[in-house]
Amino acid sequence: MRKKLFNLGLILTALTFIVLFCLIVVPPLIQNPDIVDAFSAGFVNPYASGYSTDVVCCWVILLIWVLYESPRVKHGWICLVLGLVPGVAVGFAGYLLLRTKQLKQYEA
Numbered sequence: 001m002r003k004k005l006f007n008l009g010l011i012l013t014a015l016t017f018i019v020l021f022c023l024i025v026v027p028p029l030i031q032n033p034d035i036v037d038a039f040s041a042g043f044v045n046p047y048a049s050g051y052s053t054d055v056v057c058c059w060v061i062l063l064i065w066v067l068y069e070s071p072r073v074k075h076g077w078i079c080l081v082l083g084l085v086p087g088v089a090v091g092f093a094g095y096l097l098l099r100t101k102q103l104k105q106y107e108a
Contacts, residue, residue, distance in 0.1 A: 069099065
């Protein structure tokens with residue numbers, strides 16, 4: 001896969017998630033702005049709990065990766081914040097884009 005197509009795929013996926021997040025999550029959050037309640041709603045049944053646990057674990061893996069590569073990839077912490085809000089899909093895509101750009105400069 002070409003780098004341009006790779007980057008475009010990451011950007012489109014992150015943007016798609018942001019739009020869906022805004023359509024699905026923001027309206028109920030405006031009605032009830034309790035963040036703790038919103039987070040715990042992801043664990044209301046076994047299926048939602050499974051997906052929510054997967055997302056939390058993926059964020060932790062991203063955290064470990066960002067910390068591991070921090071000497072070579074600067075500002076990865078921004079992607080960790082994006083992984084919390086709006087979500088791991090955006091934080092992970094952002095980190096891959098940031099990493100691709102910076103490692104190319106690091107290797108040169």
